[in-house]
Amino acid sequence: MGVHLVGNYIFTEPGQKAFLVSSNYVNYFELGRKGVTDYYLEAKIEKEEFLVSGILYDPSGTPLCNIKENHVENIKGDCAFEPLEMQGYRIVDQNRGACIFMLFLKEPNLCVLQGKFYDSLGNLIAEGDGSDFRIFKGPAVLGKSGNSLGIVLDG
């Protein structure tokens, strides 16, 4: 199942802090489910800070690194961390020369998420670049306010 979302503001408004997931502005984004799926990515805004956590795999299903509140941990040998000027970074799969994950502040209130997200079997879960974001396999959540969820995609 492919989902194509464009230009939505989900639990956020123009001028407020938001993640830019393709061209959708969200206050929360979750890919997979922590403790349930082997892959996981969570992007949230807490106390006015962008916080991203997750587990990244390469196309062969090999773990590349963990992301813990924007910090990259357990960087494996095939994975390179590259700072982006002073406003973010990207993680590159050195074997394939491909950007697996990119996180950067486009503006003080706008954090951009891009990348190719794989599971431990090498299946492509989601893919996003500057113009599009496709989720191939749920579960996923876009937007959250307290117990209210925005767009929910089941697995």
Added chain:
Amino acid sequence: MRDIVLSCRDAICRVTCPDLESAGTGFFISSDGLLLTCCHVISHPTIDPQARIRLEYSEHIQIETALETYSACIIHDKNSTHPYFEDYAILKIDAKGMQYLPLGDYSHVEPGDKVLIAGYPFGFSYLCAASGMISAKHRSPSHINTIVNLDMIQIDCSVNMGNSGGPLVHVDSSSVVGIVSVRVGSIERNIENLKAMPEVTESHIFTEIVDALEGIHTYLNPGIGQAVSIEYARKELAALNLI
């Protein structure tokens, strides 16, 4: 204040990386040669042939004490961005009987508390101390990379190039509560831009004016000193079972 300076003096060292043309300050935290400094003193981003920016650590870190010069190795986790974003580095030299400074508690300090810094500004070969107070505690985007926010201590001491990596000593508790990391509000980049302008380089008068500005910037220190909370280094030290 003299007693505190004298008690700290032998625990503070100069950190140089000839391969990176970098120098700063460090301080010992154990008698067997464990020390802290800033990550940016011992590393820098480089651009590879594919125009990719990578973080490179020095391979020749030298620690200069009053008596001897040592080679240091990096102890912190290089497979994590914590040291890079939080601007700390954990090093080790092969030595015993070193004077060292105790680590304090960032949560116990408040604006108005007296503090002391000491280091090797401007590449001086002698230790320079400066005193002041905590102007503010705040959480702000890291000066290394704004994607991460840090707990910082703003001080009114004179902080200059070369002070990076030095201890921020809380006078009342005689312990280290931060690592001196950055001077903000500097006009260094403005001066560099001016020096690159043909209108300046081709004019004797403008060159004199820019040189004067550079002198004012260097020696009158327009800018605000900041230290990163010691808790980031402490967390990794604990994870490594070093404290």
